[in-house]
Amino acid sequence: MTLQWAAVATFLYAEIGLILIFCLPFIPPQRWQKIFSFSVWGKIATFWNKAFLTIIVLLIVLFLDAVREVRKYSSTHAIESSSASRPAAYEHTQMKLFRSQRNLYITGFSLFFWLVLRRLVTLITQLAKELSNKGVLKVQAENTNQAAKKFMEENERLKRLVKNHGKEEEHILEAENKKLAEDKEKLETELKKASDALSKAQNDMTVMKMQSERLSKEYDRLLKEHSELQDRAGKGNKKGL
Numbered sequence: 052m053t054l055q056w057a058a059v060a061t062f063l064y065a066e067i068g069l070i071l072i073f074c075l076p077f078i079p080p081q082r083w084q085k086i087f088s089f090s091v092w093g094k095i096a097t098f099w100n101k102a103f104l105t106i107i108v109l110l111i112v113l114f115l116d117a118v119r120e121v122r123k124y125s126s127t128h129a130i131e132s133s134s135a136s137r138p139a140a141y142e143h144t145q146m147k148l149f150r151s152q153r154n155l156y157i158t159g160f161s162l163f164f165w166l167v168l169r170r171l172v173t174l175i176t177q178l179a180k181e182l183s184n185k186g187v188l189k190v191q192a193e194n195t196n197q198a199a200k201k202f203m204e205e206n207e208r209l210k211r212l213v214k215n216h217g218k219e220e221e222h223i224l225e226a227e228n229k230k231l232a233e234d235k236e237k238l239e240t241e242l243k244k245a246s247d248a249l250s251k252a253q254n255d256m257t258v259m260k261m262q263s264e265r266l267s268k269e270y271d272r273l274l275k276e277h278s279e280l281q282d283r284a285g286k287g288n289k290k291g292l
Contacts, residue, residue, distance in 0.1 A: 059113060059157050066164040073171050084179030106165060114158040120151035 073083070124147045 055113070056154050056157065059110070059154075059161055063157055063161040063164065066161065066168055070164060070168060070171060073168075073175060080175050080179035080182060083175050084183075103165075103169060107162065110158055110162040110165065114155065114162060117151055117155035117158050121148065121155050124148035124151055 072078075124144055
């Protein structure tokens with residue numbers, strides 16, 4: 052195996068090892084996200100796309116070269132000519148065909164796994180971000196639920212306070228209404244007493260007025276009789292003289 056194909060095979064083995072490591076179930080995507088966020092990756096990130104495209108171009112070139120070699124050594128004319136002339140040449144041609152096919156598979160799988168590795172790293176990064184966002188959203192949802200629960204408890208407490216305050220106000224209003232009813236009854240009783248007293252005073256006044264009129268008439272009659280008696284007495288004295 053030449054140096055270039057040995058390098059491609061080593062690259063293929065490294066790709067298979069990285070893919071197996073990335074697929075290990077006990078390493079979470081968040082851990083890979085932390086590894087990918089190291090400062091060293093930030094420094095080589097500017098050269099990553101160029102290196103990725105360069106490796107793809109090299110692998111495509113080697114793959115096309117391997118295809119050419121396979122077509123070259125697998126043609127019927129070449130096999131027949133080599134087998135007819137020398138049997139050892141036929142075996143040599145078959146050996147080169149085998150190597151060409153091996154190189155074809157190596158470059159083909161290297162190119163395929165290189166694309167798979169790029170896609171796998173992208174998916175792991177996206178999955179780690181989604182899990183981080185899920186954790187943040189979960190924390191926000193828990194905080195929102197706690198705040199809603201707290202507001203509901205506060206609302207229930209305020210309802211109970213308003214209800215208790217309303218009952219207290221109702222009791223106060225009932226007491227005030229009861230007191231006002233009692234005061235009204237007292238005022239009505241006092242008013243009735245005052246009305247009765249006024250009626251009685253008016254009746255007494257009427258009686259006193261009638262008595263005063265009778266006394267006045269009686270006084271006038273007595274005064275008149277007295278005057279008549281005095282007149283009679285004066286006339287009798289005159290006759291005696």
